[in-house]
Structure formats: C-alpha cells, structure tokens
Amino acid sequence: MKYAHLSICKEIAVKVTELEIGQGKQPQTLAGAAIFFFTLMNDMANPSCFEIANSVDLAEQTIRGGFREMIDHLDELVPKFYKPIKSIEDIKRGYY
Numbered sequence: 306m307k308y309a310h311l312s313i314c315k316e317i318a319v320k321v322t323e324l325e326i327g328q329g330k331q332p333q334t335l336a337g338a339a340i341f342f343f344t345l346m347n348d349m350a351n352p353s354c355f356e357i358a359n360s361v362d363l364a365e366q367t368i369r370g371g372f373r374e375m376i377d378h379l380d381e382l383v384p385k386f387y388k389p390i391k392s393i394e395d396i397k398r399g400y401y
Contacts, residue, residue: 306340306352314339317382324381327374333361338371342382345396346389376400 318339321327327335337357344352358365375382379393 310343310347313384313387314343316384317342320382321375321378324378326378327371330371330374331363333363334367334371337361337363337368338375339382341368341372342375342379342396345399346383346391346393348391373400 314336318336321335321339327338337360340352340357341354343349344354344357352360354365354368358368361368376397379396383389383393
C-alpha cells in the first residue's frame with residue numbers, strides 16, 4: 306500500500322473519531338476498519354481483511370465488525386478530494 310493510500314486511510318479514521326462512530330472500540334479496530342474500507346472502495350485484493358487483522362493483532366471478525374459500524378456513514382468518511390473506484394452504494398450493497 307502506498308503512502309498516499311495510508312494518508313487517506315488516516316483521514317477516514319480521523320473522521321470516524323470526529324463523527325463518534327464506533328465509540329468504545331479499540332483504536333486498532335477503527336484503524337483496521339478504515340484500511341479495510343479503503344481496500345473495498347478501491348477494489349483491491351491486497352491487503353485482505355485477514356492481513357489487515359494480523360497487522361493490527363486483531364481477529365478478522367473484529368475488523369469486519371468495526372466496518373459494519375461505519376457502513377451507514379461511508380459517504381461522510383470519504384475525503385472530498387478522493388474519487389473511489391467502487392461506488393459507496395456497491396460497497397453497502399455487498400454488506401447488507
């Protein structure tokens with residue numbers, strides 16, 4: 306993952322905190338969920354949710370659970386300047 310990608314993931318994680326999404330979740334969970342969201346909106350195979358979970362020392366289901374808490378706010382989380390490859394609607398459809 307490129308540095309520019311990681312900075313977008315960081316912006317997503319900061320926005321999650323500002324919007325008070327996932328209150329009570331560990332920071333690793335929110336960071337992992339932000340990275341997972343980035344990979345989904347860019348239709349990336351790597352890193353997988355499993356790889357993300359291993360890198361933050363959490364279970365894969367924990368990352369997916371953090372992402373599920375974000376799902377209703379995805380439109381608000383994408384930085385305004387960024388154009389994802391996959392639409393937010395497609396991502397939501399895949400998780401409902």
